[in-house]
Amino acid sequence: MRKPRDYDAELKALEDKARELKTRKVQQLGELVIATGADALTADELAGALIVLVETKDAGKRESWAKRGAAWFRSKSRRTAPAPERDAGGAPAQPGSGQPPQGSTGAA
Template identity: 75%
Template sequence: MRKPRDYDSELKALEDKARELKTRKVQQLGELVIATGADSLSTEELAGALVAIAENKEAGRREAWAKRGAAFFQGRARRSASTPDRNAGGAPTQPGGAQPASGSTGAA
């Protein structure tokens, strides 16, 4: 006879994993805001800009933003590769952080 499944513990494990993923996403978005210098904006300015971007449906404009973002990450990767101790004063970066792999696109 098979051992019965413990649905409660499986559900708890899935909830814990979902909470961990959400926490990681929030942290990465915060790191992205800081890396781009957008942390110097007021909360209202940043929220307004993000709302405008999210509402924009123009494919050409969104593609231009994606290219600019990719260039930002590629330039940042080159700078950080040439200065490995650049992050000495800040929080350590995590693998799979806010920087997507070269050539990848998409939202978090």
């Protein structure tokens, strides 16, 4: 005879997993804000900038931002990765320069 499923225990496990994932997401977003230097902005400035980003429908701007973000992540991984694992791809964006990486329009 089959053992009956404990739906309550399964539901609790799923809720715990969802809570853990949400906590991890919030932590990672906070770490990203700090790593990019955006923690120097006021909460109002940061919120306003994020709202503009979310409301932007211009595909060209969004693509430019995506390329710039990808270059930033690549440059971060290069600084922390051991030499044999480093990517020999394009030049990374200069941190804090305010200039977009080569090949992007820099529209913000």
